[in-house]
Amino acid sequence: FDKVFLFQFDEFIKDHEQYLHRKSLGNRTTGTTFLQLISLIRRQNERTLANTLNNATNSIKFTLIEAYIAGQTQSSINVVLKHLDNDKSKNKELIECFLMAAAFTPRPSELLFEQLMNRSKNSDYQIETSTYLTLGAIVHKIYHSNKKSLIIDNFTKFIQNSLKEHSKTKNAKRLVYLSLYNAKIDLYQNILINEIKSCSETDLCWLALSALTQLDCKTLSTEVISLIRSLYHEHNKRTYGIQIRQLAGLILLKTDISVPDFLNIILSTLDKSNHQLGLYMWRVIDTMTQNDELLARKLKFIINQQMVVFSFDSLAYKGQSDYYRRTLLTTYGFGVYYTVSQLMSKVGALKESDFTVNIQQYDAQDDYELLSFGVSAQGLESYITDDVDESDQNAKDEELHAQLRINILNTQLRPVELFSGVTGLMGAVWSAPSELTSAFRSNLMIHDLSRYIHLHNGVIVHYEAQSAVSLDLSGMASISLWNKNSHSVIRVSTGFSVRSHIDILSDFITTGINSTLSTNTIVDYTTDVDYSDSPIRVCMQMAIQPTQVHDNIENFYSIKRTKSYRWFGNRTLKYPGTDYPFTEKNNQMCQLLHKS
Template sequence: MFLQKFAILWWIFFSRWWCLLYGFTLISSATESFGFAQVNIFEPGQSWTYDYQTSILMKEKDGNGKDVGFLVHGTVVVKSLWSNSELDRFLQFELLSPKLNVRSGKTPTGNGFMEHTSNIESYTNSKFFVHWSNGKIQKILLRKDEPLSLINMKKGIASLFQFQIENKDSDEIDASGHCQIKYNALGTNRFRKTKVKCQSSDLPYHSNPDPVLNTEVQSNSVVDYELDKDNKFLKAVNVYETHEMYMKVKNSIGNVVNVRQSLLLTGTAKIDNLIAKNIDELVDNLSQKESWMFTQESLLTEQDVVSPVGTTSFQTIVKTYRNNLKTDAIGSISSAKVIGKLVAVGKTSTREDIAKTIGSKKNTHILSQLYDILGIVQTDDSHAAVMKKLYFDDKKHEEFSERYLWSLSISPQPNSAVIKDLVNRYKKLTNLPDKIKETMLLTITAMAYKLSLLPSFEKYSKVYDDVQVLILNGLEFSKNEEKYMYLRALKNLKSTSTLPKLLQILKNGSDKECVLAWKAITSFQPSHWNDEILATALTTFFQMDRKHDSSSRTLALDVLLESNPSDKLLERLVYFLISSCKSYEVQQYMVQRLNMIGESNIAIKNKIKSIILSDSKLNNYAVLAEKGLSTALKRTFLESSTGNGTLIAIQEIKSGIVKRGVVDIVLETNKVQQELFRLGIFTAGLSSFVSSEVDPAEAEETATAGIELTVLGTQIRPFVFFNGQSELMGHVWSGTASEMTPAYQGLLMPYNHLQFVRLSPGFISEMDLKGSASFDLSGKVELSLWNRNGVSLIKKSAGIFARGYIRVVTPFVKSQVEFTVVMEPKFSLQTDLDFSSNLSLCMRLSQPDFLYRHNIYKTEKVPGSKHQLRRTKNIKHILPGKTYSLNKKNNEMCSLIFKN
């Protein structure tokens, strides 16, 4: 009895162990050790019939709205006709009775689709053949005269039969493109194929390389396979694929396409084998039997170009939108929404068409805006057309030349041929006006920097190197004002190899040269600031080698604080508050910057608090009270899970006058930030107008004031309001600046993304996102020496329009999902100055209410029928206005000025 029980227990144990071992062996045979040699899949003489479905559905990202799209349903019959080894197969495919199904509110079925007649039913539809070898498809044989859309679908079906049954990584080319593949076993007869990083380098592509302003496209593709219990054939295949396109700075704005594809076995049968010595003989025999010629191709699908209904000339589209381009429309939605349309037509227009448009008398009043558009277009033809009309060395062309050059410098996709042409013209033209000379340099360097960000930069590295040599040589042999020009150009170039030269200037240069060198250094990402730069920043701020200009000190402080300062450095900075330094505004600036950084970095805030509380010399009102008017603040005006929009305001005050001021609109995402627009104010030698106590060093300075603009990270040449006391007094007595006057206007297109994504069923999806901005910066200054007061007002106005869509277009169905985003934000900075008795300065930074619109459109059409589906969703938000509190001292000053 004991032996009988033991035998039973032993048998149960052994049988369970054998099952596990057998299952493991099956997995192993389908993975690392045996592969296809073990399973002998797709044996000749067999036929398998599958129910086939593929669906393409599109909708808004992060939305609950209904989708739009289509489904193709049919039957796929696969026959294994021939084999010459264990691993070679010749398979015949037939796609029978393909039918289009569309979305409809009247759908009687539960899957949300309704069958609809379409062109696909009348297509020439023949058998196609596949040479299958060890899981790879070597070639697909198709009939030449079939429509391309049907051929692509067949490639999508054949791609389902390209797989490996072992845990491995590989590279494959199929209907999705050139992909990296990961295979994972899920059981004894189930496994998963995951596609990552699918590339389609042969299809059109461009995007803004900026890490904040670019467009993100994320793709996920998983194919689940199930074999029969003996691992002889495919029982089921299911594809789950998603592609999302969205703005990186705000990932809720975007579109998504969901792809589903499936094969489900419905029957098997026996068939006769074909006899041939090799593949070539087999193909010849089939050609004679079928009486039609094959074309041998890879699985890579081809773009089905649908002919456009007529083409629009540049002259025609400019005529259509001429009113939107008028000067009084700049800074509004009216002009912003047409930029993308004009650029799209301009990209395909001829040199003659563009030249005639520029030369038309009817366009004389919108020429500046046309040069903005052509700077974005930036094709060889558009540049040649502009160069026929503009002469950089003619002072009469100065305004239009600058508008064109500014637009070239700001465009995110530079043309290397245009850069080379500008470099040649800069070298050859000896009598360039000063403004054009500097603008050309700044444009060349900005374009070269953007060129260095492109994925294909290796092809253009010589162009970049030539630009760098041009700037460094110019800096070496220039003097005075011309040297300042080259230093500003280095800020646009942002080349790490120029950092040693900038450090040399910081050690030996004049005060103004050092300020410009620090501005160039602060344009780099903090990761590029090496130990020598940080040591120089420390020396400059604490004036360890010599007396430094206050702007150099505050800029050096910015570098120290943005470079993740150590506890020891923070302690040293905090103790600067009780040093013998009499630069109260520098101390005030440091307090403001520490507060600003502490608001976004709790760890630094706690360290500073701990340092102050640990020493009574620091922790008292006399030290921590606001002693000056200098301000540094950071305020959020746009928040999302992936990025924030922030407003940074910095005012460095000296003797009651803004010596260096910055109002910066910044987008931040994943700890990377991009300046959208920076307004910099600079002055010198003005203290004597508002104060009897003047620094002797400043008394020798020339009375100067102006603004510096940085647009999308690109430095624009400074605008100098006056240079010299006599010029200043001329403005004061004539009141020339008392009316609101544009300082900078422009049409921009920071978002310009186009990508074609191959979908696994054989369709190609077009993804397009264009974002435009119409910008206006205007200001006025009123100064009364009689009443001893003054007021300045600077206004930024922008119309912002973005449009993005995903569409799949075939001759038998067209589906699209589209979004638009519209808003008109405004900012104003008003400064009131009263120096009738004690000096009072009140700064007010404000943002009025503005409307944010987010609209979604989904459309579907079946060519040759009345079926049209359109779904619309409108979202509106009023973003409340704000007046930003600067600091307590400023509030007290405002109360004093406006006490009545």
């Protein structure tokens, strides 16, 4: 019996090898093959899995590790861990691949969590960072399925011990806050609040605030709201960076904000001494009131009561900061939306830029983050202009630094440093890829459900559903120091596949339906920047290439010892490519750039 499964496993890998290579990622067939591979892995013994992984070529070993971890059998997990432990070269890419697969496993096991805990300390800071992020992601899934799990207690002790090491290892707090960002559990709110109270180190304070945004802000206590309010309005005579104030303002607006607090935020947007933050917050308010009826009523009340008087001069901001939300697509029961957030410093240098795609049910307030990528930068002011006033002197003194953040399925990946220091900036400029180059690619299992329902009449209903995405995130940048302009493209290629079946089992008949839905989606996000003159001109464009959705259905039944029947059906739906507009101001910038 084992030999039969071994033959099927080896034959499957041989027949589908082209879809197991990394170069095939971002394809719907790759996603479907990945699901089929997981199904086979769950029926193999440890010896078979070990032989296959050890003998696999490097080109398919990454996909096998992803599938082994997604399979979540004790044998498959043990095989991967032993393989990584015995790898003399300590291939960082394989370890990162393992951690990535573990972070996105829909139903992580206790064995996986325990093994990760034992391997949490690593001399390589990047591996250690990914491990902390993965632990947070696993705890998030376990907590929402079983809040009384002993794993939560073990994770709490792990976090507390890590914080005690802060005096020995300066990166310990940073790792903890990244882990808590993915955990998204209210139990650890006090840890974040303690850091925010002191806010002595800007980067740690920003990480703590960022993790706090992942919690339900409507449940924050009055004391915490008062603390966040003091950060945003700088009540305690301390000057905070614009990025700290940005997060504090977003948190306040996500709470059940009172009318006086809302009024004070609106008044702060009219402060021309910090016009970029004011413009950003006003755009946030405008966007949120379009999607939040209660917040819209509060704004209407403030205006009707003439608590604040708007004039053309007060709203005539001259800045590049922006925030808006647009519809990507709508279908039965839910919609998909994209949000663009761009925060600039007083002199027009980039501070934060984020692009986020969310899915939301029509009858629900909460949404789910599908994808987000953003850039955080510091110290660019001095390289754009010498006209930095004293109030923005802190920005001028900041160390030159930029970081790329990627969130997939509401889970943050390890931040990537784009450059640090002048030498790093020049290196990034000269080494920027002029052709599309993969920055992240992986096969991710995003849904795994299996249920047996025993009816009173003896009939058993078996329902099973899995979904996976084959993802390739690529980018390119063309930067001209001579012409003082740049052109960049971020391409997100996804191959999405869903497999499900329902079986009705009884002593005399077996019947069921198998269904597979798959599609390819390619999204291009293009940014053109012209910094040859002031103000800087930025043009952002987004387009989805033509898409096909493939739907396959198989219906079958068999009556024991008599007859059986199978019926197959399939269809292909075609959707044209679409260009998605941003704001009118952005469209005007695009026209100016493309004319010049």
